[in-house]
Amino acid sequence: MTLFGYRIPMMASLLVWCVMWEIVGRLNLVFLLPPFSEVLAAAVDLVQTPSWQKATVTTLRAFAMGMALSIVIGVPLGILMGRIKIADDLLGMWVNIFSSAPLSAIVPVLMILFGFGEKTIVAAVFLFAIWIIVLDTRAGVRHISPSLIEMARSYGASRPALYTKIILWAALPEILAGIRLGLIRGVKGVVIGQLLVAIVGYGALFETFSRNFRMAEFWALTIILFAFALVIAELIERAEAKVEYYAGARQ
Amino acid sequence: GDMRIAFGDLPGIESIQTLAAIERAKERGVNVELIVLNDEDLAAQAIVGGQADVGIGAPYTLIQKAGVPIRVFAQISTLRFFPVVNSEFYKEWKDLDGQDVAVQARGSGTEAVMLLMAKNQGIKLGNISYVPGSEVRRNALLQGTLKASIVDAANRRALEAEAPGKFIVLPVEDLGASDEALFATADYLKNNAADVDILVEELMKTAREITENPAVAVEFRNKYKLLPDLGAEADGEITEYYKETAAAGSLALNGGGADAAADDFAFFSLAGQIEGDPASLKVADFWDVAAIDRAVAKLGKK
Amino acid sequence: MAPSIRTDGEAAGLAPASSRGTTGAWWEEPVVLRLVSIAAFAAIWEVAGRIPVSFAFPTFSDTMVAFFELLADGSLASAYLSTLQPLVLGVVLSAFLGVGLGTICGLWRTGEWLLIPVFIVLQAAPVAAFIPMVTFVYGIGMTAKTLAVIILALPVIVLNTYKAVRNVNQSLLVMCRSFLGTPWQTVAKIILPDASPVIFAGLRLGVAAGFVGVVLAELLITPTGIGDLITFHRSRADYAEMYATIASIIALSTLTLVFLQWVEARVFRPEKRGA
Amino acid sequence: MRATALRNGPSPVPARIDSIVEVRGISKTYGNVEALRGIDLDFPRGKLTSLLGPSGCGKTTLLKIIAGLIKADGGTVAINGKRVSAPGPERAFVFQDFALMPWATVLRNVAFGLELRGTSRAEREEIARRYIAEVGLAGFEDKYPHELSGGMRQRVGLARALSVDADVLLLDEPFSAVDEQNRRKFQEDLIRLRTNRNKTFIFVTHSIEEAVYISDRIVLLSPRPGRVSRIIEPEIDRSGDPERIHRDRHYLDTVDEIWQGLKQYVE
Amino acid sequence: MRATALRNGPSPVPARIDSIVEVRGISKTYGNVEALRGIDLDFPRGKLTSLLGPSGCGKTTLLKIIAGLIKADGGTVAINGKRVSAPGPERAFVFQDFALMPWATVLRNVAFGLELRGTSRAEREEIARRYIAEVGLAGFEDKYPHELSGGMRQRVGLARALSVDADVLLLDEPFSAVDEQNRRKFQEDLIRLRTNRNKTFIFVTHSIEEAVYISDRIVLLSPRPGRVSRIIEPEIDRSGDPERIHRDRHYLDTVDEIWQGLKQYVE
């Protein structure tokens, strides 16, 4: 979009929406929607409260552990499925089912298996994030140009060298894309886990604020969470752009 | 020792008493970990599955059904719920015949109250929807998306304050049944009697202190920094709530026991949540009164 | 940044069963492997249920029995009748709205600038937190649940459609222009046909998201259909029934998606479009 | 001794030859890349003119400006004496990447130009069938592009351009995605086609042999910014067996000469 | 009258020429596609042999069997008299699509074969630099493949194959993704390279001109199932200016003759 000859970045339109929010809030049209400025003020206050800080630590820790687990397991699994047909045939079906199934229905089951503490939340993050990582890694490995692998073989690459010097690198753009999508899903997983099973961390804050109509805080928390999801996605996207720069020659 | 207590719902102002008792138990060396769950069922399930030690709720159905022996060991409060209808549509119980109502959850006390009243009034309710959170139902009533529901005291007052005259509170006979009680597995009660005793004593003490002077509820809140996310404005509501609750005498001063069990049997079997003739049900199958007996012996009966 | 918008789940398609040569050992047959895989899953479940992992974890066989009982007494059918209404309504509305909005955003720069970021945010954000709020405004009826479905399904559909329209094959556009196509002809004869496979894939993802939405609505707004079956049986400690219900919704969503993918493969023949 | 007519500088007096396309002072800059500078060219009616030059010298840009697909920054293009600045029915384009609609049959692809003009279905399909046969694809009417080889796809693209009955056919490296052996066959067909119909062809290619083999006139462009560096008219007799051309002295001389000129630009 | 030696049927008595690669009775079937049937061939040391044939006749398959990248269903391949069935250091492959690692610099790409062999970094980079210079890419060591044109990328592929110092270089249509003018330059370079070093080249191509232009020996394969249909040894003097070859009578005759033979297979 260009205006008076200047390029306006696309995300800038969110500012327009914020202004509209402010107007709607000030007109008091919807009681759920306090003015945006009030929400911002609430956000500033919120981040200073110990309960927000505690919730953030709880949530972040569960999120980080769940993500680490899903990357550590998901990437090798994806590579395995990309390279070995029988593994793909045996596991592919489940990966596909779980990647698009309404996993929220399973979340209450997790509790039975993992108890109530952090473990269930970690498991929820893992369950939400891993499948897309596996699928994208697998797709990345599948898309590696056969000639690149033949090239390595023809120059006498050993099996470990083939994996570490070629396959991992060649699939890196897709692996990163998978991780990015996985992160976004993981954020959803952590929130759904906290809302549906054990009411802790952000889930507890959301429930408290919405049940008690503390709308400014509710929206402030929402914005913080949305911003978090978008910022980490953006960071990974930066890394991806860098990788894709080197992979520019992939026709 | 360690004690994991499972809440079946997000703590609200009605939980001040319990939360204060827990804090005091902590002061006396019981290492309590609070687990807040989305649903009363989950709390009960957590006890059965051994993922928590003490649950809060009134799990009569589960006690009867689950293979694991679970016992209620102290009543916290008795039911105080208020069926509310939008006066534009309904005026009295009879009008609710065949109409849709919303209650807290399946198998909850709110559902039992509605079912019981319907039975007593000789009407049949239409669809029952489950909407967790009294606050949510209050708001849905205000928005007009619900026409008949049941809320707790705090939200009834809020309804009256926000839309005077718009809602009618339908009369309910005194129920006397448990709203919230503490429960645990028989094994746990046997093996952790000391911890359980401390908790039960503190619960009784807070109940007695609040009933004597409802204003201490706010003091508890400030002292133990309870419910920090509700902001300072909640203090007024808390005072009001406990004034009313104390006046109605719904906080259990002696931890319930056999009398409470008998009331519960009558209520929950009428509501269809436990099977069998109330008279033939044995207290020992549902309750373990040892802890309250010891506490009453120590603190005296009120 | 516009054309590089990636949408969640772009790789999340269920990979179509690969066709292979006629020769091969039995264990190379995809059908056999699939059955082996299912059997292994059931066996693990059965064993875990028998240990048992938890008293609340039924065996596979108990769950299957419970499933058929639920099926026989009609409770599953009536639950789905209630659950599927907001789902179908929400998905259909999202489909029309989403394809329309996506096409507009793909063709019209100002629309793109104004709307796409909103959908990107909605898509990336954990909107589950938001669903309880819907209850405040729209109560607990169909409207609220339909809205929950739309909140989840719409962004995927809009973004896929938008992406498809934006990334339409440029040389076909130029071709159409060089043969004197009018703007309307360009949209109707080139852009929409060229974008249709991606749009359809977006609709499929939208259906998947709709299932997520309706499950969340059942669990977070009010349990009426399968959510009610789940909570009811949980409150009665009938865990086999609870699991049967959970498994049935996942199976239903999977079957729906497989069916849509089959339709997609039939209609659009993706492997041949690269031409 | 040399059998080719070489000219430099401005184009000849228009009256002398019958030019169907006249390009005057065309220039084009992309951002800060000056792609074309002051191009003056005339394309004689009924002849095949090739544009040849190193990669990136602006051949495609010039062809698309003539087609009306790109706006020039300055200068004019006239077809049959009339200024044009948008695509028109008197020009038809054959695309390097074929630009076939993968969801349409060969028949519909070929008839697409007519479909856009609103010709009735029966009529346009009849015309399309005729041209499909002419490019040697009779029997493939109901196939889809993915069922054809690269060479066959490009024949579809050619049939589509022929079917709208334009005077000028613009071809942008039509053979670059076609394999060697098919390409050779296709070139022979093109020579035949051109002698049979009175069409004007403007042809972009990278291949010197190809240009010399099929062109009446070769326009050599210099590297960025593209300017006309030379115009060569290989005087090769194409009336007989097309295969003889490859051994024609003039053919070989011209190829060599152009190669010597272009070699310096190759990396 | 004809200056080319044409032979049919079985390969010559091995003793007569010094064959570095001997292929005996190779056959290969993919699923139910019979790609190759009973191929017997000898590749003389220090010569450039081209494999030529219609599309899909099994040229790539044969080359990859020689490289040890594909297992044959029957028959043997011997290099320097030793049977081989896997890739080995005495053969190096140049890929049609270059097969460069996009994440690695030109230098690392060229040194990759040595890296896999465990050569020390300093040593392999020194060798790589030498070959980079030899293929005319000095100064591009730190560029990434996507910063190079197609022709330059293929030079990287060639440098990589040269740097492992294999006796036999296997090239699968190395120029098909390189534009015409660069291709021509590249062919000239290859001729020069071959005369300077004593390497054996096996070269797959679609282009008759290219094959005749650069080969000592051309093996014509028949369409599926691929068999050796003819072996042609164009006796063209390549000692002088490579450009002269294009006008050589023998060159032109051979091209024509092969074209007449292959034409029937073109669609």
Ligand SMILES: Nc1ncnc2c1ncn2[C@@H]1O[C@H](COP(=O)(O)OP(=O)(O)OP(=O)(O)O)[C@@H](O)[C@H]1O
């Ligand atoms: N859309 C564009 N934006 C910016 N630069 C462009 C664009 N199109 C072409 N160019 C630049 O203009 C110059 C001429 O491009 P053009 O495609 O006309 O060359 P060409 O002679 O057809 O090249 P080739 O032989 O590679 O097809 C090139 O340097 C190219 O990079």
Ligand SMILES: Nc1ncnc2c1ncn2[C@@H]1O[C@H](COP(=O)(O)OP(=O)(O)OP(=O)(O)O)[C@@H](O)[C@H]1O
């Ligand atoms: N992996 C494979 N699986 C099945 N069939 C194959 C495979 N590779 C090649 N073929 C078939 O074997 C035949 C020979 O293939 P090959 O690639 O060797 O031919 P080619 O002569 O190199 O063709 P081109 O000139 O198109 O490169 C073809 O018909 C091809 O379809």
Ligand SMILES: [Mg+2]
């Ligand atoms: Mg071009």
Ligand SMILES: [Mg+2]
């Ligand atoms: Mg090949």
